[in-house]
Amino acid sequence: MGIVVPLEGERGKQNAVATLQALVAEDMENVNDFIRARMASDVPMIPELASHLINSGGKRLRPMLTLASAQLCAYQGADHIKLAATVEFMHTATLLHDDVVDESDLRRGRKTARLLWGNQASVLVGDFLLGRAFKLMVETGSLRALDILSNAAAVIAEGEVMQLAAAKNTATTEDAYLKVIAAKTAALFAAAAEIGAVISGKDGAEAAALESYGRNLGIAFQLIDDALDYSGEKDKLGKNVGDDFREGKITLPIVLAYRRGDEEERAFWQRCLQEGDQREEDLPHALHLLAKHRAIEDTVKRARHYGEMAQDALGIFPDGNIKQALSDLIDFCIERAH
Template sequence: MGVVVPLEDERVRSQNAVAQLQALVREDMEDVNEFIRDRMASDVPMIPELASHLINSGGKRLRPMLTIAASRLCGYQGSDHIKLAASVEFLHTATLLHDDVVDESDLRRGKKTARMLWGNQASVLVGDFLLGRAFRLMVETKSLRALEIIANAASVIAEGEVMQLAAAKDTGTTEDAYMRVIAAKTAALFAAAAEIGAVVAARSTGETAALESYGRNLGIAFQLIDDALDYGGRAASLGKNVGDDFRERKITLPVVLAFRRGGKEERAFWERTLREGDQREGDLEHAQGLMAKHGTIEDTIARARHYGAIAKDALAIFPENAYSTALLDLVDFCISRTY
C-alpha cells in the first residue's frame, strides 16, 4: 500500500521557481562549472573519471547556486564567489561519495553509485581528493572567515555522519536526536553555502546571520522532504527506489513518529525489520500502511513547512529584488519537489 505525498499541485510552481533561479545565476554558474571541470583534473585518470560520474549525474547544484544568489543578493561584484561556490559543490560531492560507502547505497539519482562501479576504497579516496580541492579554492579567495565557515561545516557534517552511524537501526531514536543528525549532516552545508555569500560581500553581522539561518532552515526542510519522499514518492522522480531507506534500515522521521505512535505489535514490527534486519515480502507496504495510519508522512511534511517558514522569515532583512524572490521561491521548491 503506497502513500503518495500530496504535493502535486505545487510541483509545477516549484519547478518554475528553480528554473527562475537557474536563469538568474546562469552566467555565474557557467563559470562555477568551468572551475569544477578544471579543478577536477588530475594525472591519476580514475580521479576525474569517478568524480565526473557523480558531479555530472544530473544534480541541480542547489548549494553552489545558493552561494551565488546570496552573494548577489548582498551586492557582491567580484569573482571570488565563483571559487567559493565551486568549493561548496566539491565538499558536497565528497560527502555524497563518503555517504554512499557508509550507507552501502547502490543507486544515486537513478545511476549506479561510484562505489558500485569503482569500489569503496576508490570512492573514499576520491572524496578526500575533492575535499582537498575545496579547501584549496577557498584559500585562493584569501577570505579567512569563509575558510573558517566551510571548515566548520565539513567537521559538523562528519559529526552528523558519526551520530547517524551511532543511531543506525536504533528504533528508540527520539525526534530531537534525529533532528540533531540532519541539522549536522544536511543543514550545515546549506547554512555555510548561504552564509559565505554574505561574507564574501563583506556584509553586516546581521545580514550574515540571516543568510546562515535561511540556509540552515532550508536544509532541514529539504532533508525532511527527502524522508517523506522515500516512503511516499515515486521511483521515477526520486532517482532511486521508493523504500530504499527502509531496505537500508535507516531511522528517519516518518519511522521515528510511527514507532512512537504505534502499539506493542507495531513496535515489534519496526524492531524486526529495522533493528534486527529481518525483512520479508510485503513489509515495505506494511510500513507505509502504518505511516498512513498515524499520519507520519503528513506530519513530516508539516515540520518541513515549519522550517521553510523560518527560512523565509530570515530573508525579511533584505530588500525585495530578483535574488530575494528567487531565494524565497527556492524554499517552495525544496518543500514541494517530487525528485
C-alpha cells in the same frame, strides 16, 4: 504504492529552481568551468570517477545558494565562483563517502561510483575532492569564509557519525534526529548561503539571515527527502522506494510512526529496522503503518515549519528578483513531495 501527500500547490513556484538557475546562469557557467578544471589530475581514475557524480544532473542547489546569496548582497568580486565550486566539491565528497557507508547501489538513477570503481576508490577520490575544495577556498583568502566552511566540514562528518551511532535505533527521539540532519545536511546549506554574504562584507545581520535561511531550508529539504523515500516515484527519486527502510535508516517518518504505534507495531519496526529481519510483505505493511499514523503528512508538515522559518529569515532583504527566487525555492523544495 505511494502515499498521496496533500500539499497546496502554488503555480509559478514549480519552476523556482529554473528561475534561480537563470538568475545565476552566468556565474554557474564559471563555477562549472572551475569544477572541471579543478577535478583534473594526472591519475585518470580521479576525473573519471569524480565526473560520474559531478556531471550526473544534480541541481547544484548548494553552490547556487552561494551565488544567489552573493548576488543578493550585491557582491562585486569573483571569489563567489571559487567558493561555490568549493561547496559543490565538499558536497560531492560527502556523497561519495555516504554511498560507501550506506552500501548504496543507486544515486540519481545511476549506478553509484562505489559500484563502478569500488569502495576504495570512492573513499580516496572523496578525500581528493575534499583536499581540492580546501585548496580552492584558500585561494580566495577570505579567512571568515574559510572558517565557516572548514567548520561545516567537521560538523557534517560529526553528523554522519551521529547518524551511524544512532542507526537502527528505533527509539531515536525527534530531537536527536533533528540534530543529525542539522549537522549532516543543513550545515552545508547554511555555510553555502552565509559565505555569499560574508565575502560581500555583509558580515552582520545579512550573514546571520542567510545562515538561518540556509539552515532551515536544509532541514526542510532533508525532511522532504525522508518523506519521499516512502512516497515518491522511483524515476523521480533516482533510487528505489523504501531504500531507507531496507537499510534500516531511522528517519522522521519512522520516528513518528514508532511513537504513535502500539506494542505490536513497535515490535514490527524493531524487527525490521533494528534486527534487520525483513520479509517481502514488510515494506507494504510499513507503508500502511506510516499512512495510518499520518507519519508522511506530518513529516511534510514539520518540513513546512522549517520552511516558514527560512522564509522569515529573508525578511530583512529588500524585495527583488533574487529574494523572490530564494523564497520560491523553499516552496519548491517542499512541493517536491508531490
